[in-house]
Amino acid sequence: MDYELIMRTSLEAPFGVDAVIYALAAIGINLQFGYTGLLNFGQVGFMAVGAYSVGISVNYYHWPWWVGVGLGLALSVVLALLLGIPTLRLRADYLAIVTIASGEIIRLIMRAAVLADFSGGSAGLPGNYRDPFFALSPFDRGAEYGFWIDWSGENFWVMIVGWSLVAIFSFGMFQLMRSPWGRILKAIREDEDAVRSLGKNVYWYKMQSLIIGGLIGCFAGFAFAYGKGSVQPDNYSTSVTFFAYAALILGGTARIWGPIVGSMIFWFIITFSDQMLRGLVAEDLISSDLLSGTQIGVVRFIIVGLGLMLLVIFRPQGIFGDKKELALDAH
Amino acid sequence: MxxxxxxxxxxxxxxxxxxxxxxxxxxxxxxxxxxxxxxxxxxxxxxxxxxxxxxxxxxxxxxxxxxxxxxxxxxxxxxxxxxxxxxxxxxxxxxxxxxxxxxxxxxxxxxxxxLSKLSVLDNMKLGAKNQSGERFFEALAPWRWKSGDRSIETRADGLLERFNLGHMRDELAGTMSxxxxxxxxxxxxxxxxxxxxxxxxxxxxxxxxxxxxxxxxxxxxxxxxxxxxxxxxxxxxxxxxxxxxxxxxxxxxxxxxxxxxxxxxxxxxxxxxxxxxxxxxxxxxxx
Structure with missing residues (x-):
C-alpha cells in the first residue's frame, strides 16, 4: 500500500476546492443557525442560484462573468426574502420545512427537460462559463502547482480566491459577532420575545441573518461552479446542505473557526477513509467480496457518521465549542 | 435602599x-x-x-x-x-x-x-435603545459604535451594582439563580x-x-x-x-x-x- 500517496491525497482534500465550497456554505449556516437559531435547510438552494447564475449568464446570454456574479447575489436576496417573508414570523420549524422544499424546487426546475436549452436540463451546463474567470488567473490552467501536494492551475486559482473569501467573510463575522448587531442575533437565538420586549425588530434581524447567510451560500455556489468542470443539477441535492451542517457541527456552531476547521476535517475524514479502504481492498486485506469499489463511496460516509456520533458523545460542543454554554441547555 | x-x-x-x-x-x-x-x-x-x-x-x-x-x-x-x-x-x-x-x-x-448564553453584561447592554452598532453596516465598523458601547457599559454597570449583581457581570446569565x-x-x-x-x-x-x-x-x-x-x-x-x-x-x-x-x-x-x-x-x- 502506498502510504505516502494516501497521506498526500488525504492532506490535499482539507485545502482543496471541496473544503472551500463547504466552508463557505457552513459559514452562512453558522450565521443563520449557529448565531440566530434559524433552521435553514435549503442552503443548497442558494448555492444552486449562485452556480446557475454564473453558468447561464455566460453560457446562454454571453454576458460578462461579473454580471453573472451580481445576478446570483441579487437572486439570492430575492430567494431569502421569498423564504423569509412568510415564515420568519412563525415558529422556527416552518422555515426549516419551506427551505428544504425550496432547495429541491430549484434543483428540479433546473433539471427539467423543457429548460434544457437554458439550464442544460439533467445534463447540466458545460464548463464554458468558466473561461472568463480563469482568464483572470495568473496560473497556467493545465500546469501543476504546489510542493509535495500538487494542484492544477485551475484548482489553485479557485482555492486562492475561495480561501480569500473564507478569510474575508470570517473576519466580517468576527466583527459582527462582537458588535451590538451580533448581540441581538445571539439574543434572538435564546429568546425572541425577550428581544422584542426590549424594542428590537426581531423579524427584520432574522431577515438580515437569512439574507446574509444566503449570500455567503451563493458564494459557495460560485466556488462550486468554478471549482468543478460543469454545473450539474444533481450536485445540488439536499444532502449538500446536510454535509455542510455536519461540517459545521464537527467544528462547533457559533464559533468563527467552526465552519472552516469543520469543513477541513470533514473532507479529510472522507478522503482518508476512502483512500485507506481502497488501499486495503487492493492489497486484499479486505476481501473484495465483502467490500466493492462502489460500496467504498458509501462506507466513507458511514465513517463520518460514526465520527459525528463519537463527537456528540464525547465532545458535544464540537471542536471549538464551549462546554459551559452547552451545560446551560439543560434548562 | x-x-x-x-x-x-x-x-x-x-x-x-x-x-x-x-x-x-x-x-x-x-x-x-x-x-x-x-x-x-x-x-x-x-x-x-x-x-x-x-x-x-x-x-x-x-x-x-x-x-x-x-x-x-x-x-x-x-x-x-x-x-x-x-x-x-x-x-x-x-x-x-x-x-x-x-x-x-x-x-x-x-x-x-x-438570555442564558449571553453574559450578564451583554444581557444588560441589549436593553439599551438607539445603538448605532445595531445597524448592519455600522456593526462592521467598530470605530463607529465603540464609544457609544462604552457609555452603555458604564450605565449597565451602575444598574448592576444597584441590583446587587455587580459580581455576576461577566458570568453567563444561565448560571444565575x-x-x-x-x-x-x-x-x-x-x-x-x-x-x-x-x-x-x-x-x-x-x-x-x-x-x-x-x-x-x-x-x-x-x-x-x-x-x-x-x-x-x-x-x-x-x-x-x-x-x-x-x-x-x-x-x-x-x-x-x-x-x-x-x-x-x-x-x-x-x-x-x-x-x-x-x-x-x-x-x-x-x-
Missing part, C-alpha cells in the same frame, strides 16, 4: 373614588373596551381603565383572571378582538411589541427570560429607559430575603419618576408597595382603589374565596 415615606404618602391618589374604571388625574395609560377571546372563553373584557402616571399600580386577581393576557395585549405581544388604548395620549393598539417598547412601555415576563434572573430582567428593562415598566409577577420564585430588596428597587423606580404596573399574588407585597390596586376576575375589572379599600371590598373577597349564599360572616378573611 431607604425609602422616603413622606414622598410615598403624597403619591397616593387622594380624592380618586375607589370605583372600577374611575378617571385618574394624570393617566399615562388609558384603556377602552379591550376584549380578548380564546375560543369560547373571554379572557379579557376591560371596559375602561386608567393607570396613573408616576405611581405604583398593582394588578391582582385569582388565577385565570386575565392579568397576564391584559399585559400581553397592552404591550403588543397579543392582539385583542376589540379595544383601543393610549400610552401618553398616543394610540398604540395594533402596534407591534418592539415599537411599544421603543415608546417607553417595557415589560418583563412571568417566566423569566434571561431564579431570583437573580428576576433582578437581571428588571435591570435589563431599565436599560431601555422606560417611562412605564410592567412587571409580571416580579416576586414569583424569589426567596423572602431577596423579595425585600426587590421591593426596595421597585419603590426606588417610582421615586425616580417611573410608572410601575405589576402583577402579584402576595398580598403583603401589594400592601407594602402599591399606591393603587386594580383587581381583575374572569377577565373583568371588578374593583380598584387604595389597598385598604380593596381588602374590605366584598366583590373582591367573593372573587377570591367564592360566594356563599346567605352567609355574611366574612370577617377575618380580608387579607
Amino acid at each position: 431607604p425609602i422616603n415615606s413622606d414622598i410615598r404618602a403624597v403619591r397616593g391618589l387622594p380624592g380618586v373614588a375607589p370605583t372600577p374604571g374611575v378617571a385618574k388625574p394624570n393617566p399615562i395609560l388609558a384603556i377602552e373596551g379591550v376584549v380578548r377571546h380564546f375560543g369560547g372563553i373571554t379572557a379579557v373584557d376591560v371596559e375602561h381603565l386608567e393607570i396613573q402616571s408616576n405611581a405604583i399600580t398593582a394588578l391582582i386577581g385569582p388565577n385565570g383572571a386575565g392579568k397576564t393576557t391584559l399585559f400581553n395585549l397592552l404591550t403588543g405581544f397579543d392582539q385583542p378582538d376589540a379595544g383601543r388604548w393610549t400610552f401618553d395620549d398616543q394610540p398604540i393598539h395594533g402596534m407591534p411589541a418592539y415599537r411599544v417598547a421603543r415608546l417607553g412601555m417595557v415589560r418583563t415576563f412571568q417566566l423569566t427570560k434571561a 431564579g431570583g437573580q434572573r428576576k433582578l437581571l430582567e428588571m435591570a435589563r428593562a431599565l436599560m431601555s429607559e422606560p417611562r412605564l415598566i410592567m412587571l409580571d409577577e416580579p416576586m414569583a420564585g424569589v426567596n423572602p430575603a431577596l423579595t425585600q430588596s426587590l421591593l426596595g428597587h421597585i419603590k426606588a423606580l417610582a421615586d425616580d419618576g417611573l410608572t410601575v404596573v405589576f402583577v402579584e399574588h402576595d398580598m403583603d407585597v401589594v400592601r407594602d408597595i402599591s399606591d393603587w390596586v386594580v383587581v381583575m376576575s374572569e377577565g373583568r375589572l371588578i374593583a380598584e382603589g387604595p389597598h385598604d379599600s380593596i381588602g374590605r371590598n366584598q366583590t373582591v373577597i367573593d372573587a377570591y374565596l367564592g360566594t356563599r349564599h346567605g352567609d355574611s360572616s366574612t370577617s377575618g378573611v380580608t387579607e
